Amino acid sequence: MPFLLIDFPSFSPIALQIGPFAIRWYALGYICGITFGWLYARALIKNDRLWAGSSPISLVQIDDFILWVTLGIIVGGRTGYVLFYNLPFFIEHPTAIFKLWEGGMSFHGGFLGCVVAVMGFARKNRISILSLGDITCGVAPIGIFLVRLTNFINGELWGRAADPSLPWAMIFPTGGDVPRHPSQLYEAGMEGLLLFIVLAVMIRRGALKRPGLILGSFILIYGLTRIIGEHFREPDVQLGYLWGGLTMGMLLSIPMLIxxxxxxxxxxxxxxPEPIEAVR
Structure with missing residues (x-):
């Protein structure tokens, strides 16, 4: 084995345990992502300079929206995984659909769940769907970054085989003796950190004044970074490579570009739009 090859660090999947109560890193990633995203969303809403006059969404409304978007992420993410990644298994074992603690979430399903939550909440509260979508997408990379880190901590969704001379190639416990790309970290960097920086710069330059611009930019850039990341990520074993060597993640991301x-x-x-008065 080349001396530069890195053995995957031994992490416990449980982040915190008090008696029988345990919080796993994966769940903690979602919890912190939603919490930090909510705090960032409130900061954006309170900054009138970022909007055409002031935010069309109130702080009370964004507080209420958290429950909607959380349900959208969970229900959509799980539904997407069931339908897109492992439908035959769940047809045979329908009760496993509800075992969220065993993992199995789809970003694309979670995104569609968020779209439904945004549309439903915006119509109910008579606010701009596009502006609420902008806020949601502007903070989403925070959660994506944290969840990808927990994928790495759990030693799951590892990458394709890498050249052993690659300094950061890793041996994952469930990936055999083959040195692999730490694709979870690649995705955390591209889908999370890079996307967050790009959108944050756009927001500071006034992108929220054009409803739909952050939403569209998030969808386009995420689609691009996901397709790039899929070139380093090992496809799910139950799916493998699909048409022309494409993966399910690539196929689901192509419509996002359009x-x-x-x-x-x-x-x-x-x-x-024309400047509006504050709706605090």
Whole structure:
């Protein structure tokens, strides 16, 4: 074995345990992602300089929206995993659908769940769907970053075989003796950190004044970074490679490129709305 090869650190999947009560890293990633995202969303809403006059969403409304988006992430993410990644298994074992603690969430399903939550909440409260979508997508990379880190801590969703001379190639406990790319960290960097920085810069430059621009940019850039990341990530064993060597993650991300580009073009053509008064 090359001396540069890194053995995967031994992490416990449990982050905190008090008696029989245990919180796993995976769950903690979602909890912290939603919490930090909510705090960041409140900061954006309170900064009137980022909006065309002031935010069309109140602090009370974003507080209420947290429950909606949390349910959207959980229900959508699990439904997406069942339908897109392991349907035959769940048809044979339907009760396993509800065993969320065993893992199995789909970003694309979670995203669609968030879309439903945004549309439902916005219509109920008579606020802009696009602006609420902008806020949701502007803070989403925080959660993506943390969840990808927990994927790494759990030693799951590891990468494809790597050249043993690659300094950061790793031997994962469940990946055999093959040195692999730590693709979870690649995705955390691209889908999380990089995407967050790009959107944050856009927001500081006034992107929230054009409803739909952050939403479209998130969809487009995430689709691009996910497709890139899939080139280093080992496909799910039950699916393998699909048409032309594509993976399920790639196929689900391709429509995002089209939708994201359309939303960006429409937001730019639409321009900024007239300034509105604060709705604190």
């Amino acid at each position: 939708v994201g580009l359309i939303l960006i073009v429409l937001a730019v053509r639409r321009g900024a």
